[in-house]
Amino acid sequence: MPAEKVTAIQAMLKTMQCEVDPANIEANGDGFELDDVFCADGQYDMDLKGDLTVAEKRKE
Numbered sequence: 001m002p003a004e005k006v007t008a009i010q011a012m013l014k015t016m017q018c019e020v021d022p023a024n025i026e027a028n029g030d031g032f033e034l035d036d037v038f039c040a041d042g043q044y045d046m047d048l049k050g051d052l053t054v055a056e057k058r059k060e
Contacts, residue, residue, distance in 0.1 A: 001025060005032075012052045013037065018044070031055060 006022045009032060013019055018039035026033045032048040047056040 001027060008052060009034070009048065012048075017041075036060070 001022075006025060009025055010019065010022070013034075016039060018037050020034050020037045024035040024037075026035075028047065030050040032052075034046040034048065037044045037046050043060045045058045045060060046054055049055045
């Protein structure tokens with residue numbers, strides 16, 4: 001995973017008051033799969049589209 005993609009994903013999540021360990025970011029086709037995302041309102045798994053918009057957000 002390119003470092004700039006990880007940085008961009010982390011920055012996008014920060015705007016949502018969330019964070020994720022870079023080890024839990026996986027490329028998934030033309031998007032990304034994030035496991036164990038910690039947000040102000042709980043823990044989630046997320047799927048992101050290639051443009052880093054949220055495709056799906058599942059509360060754990």
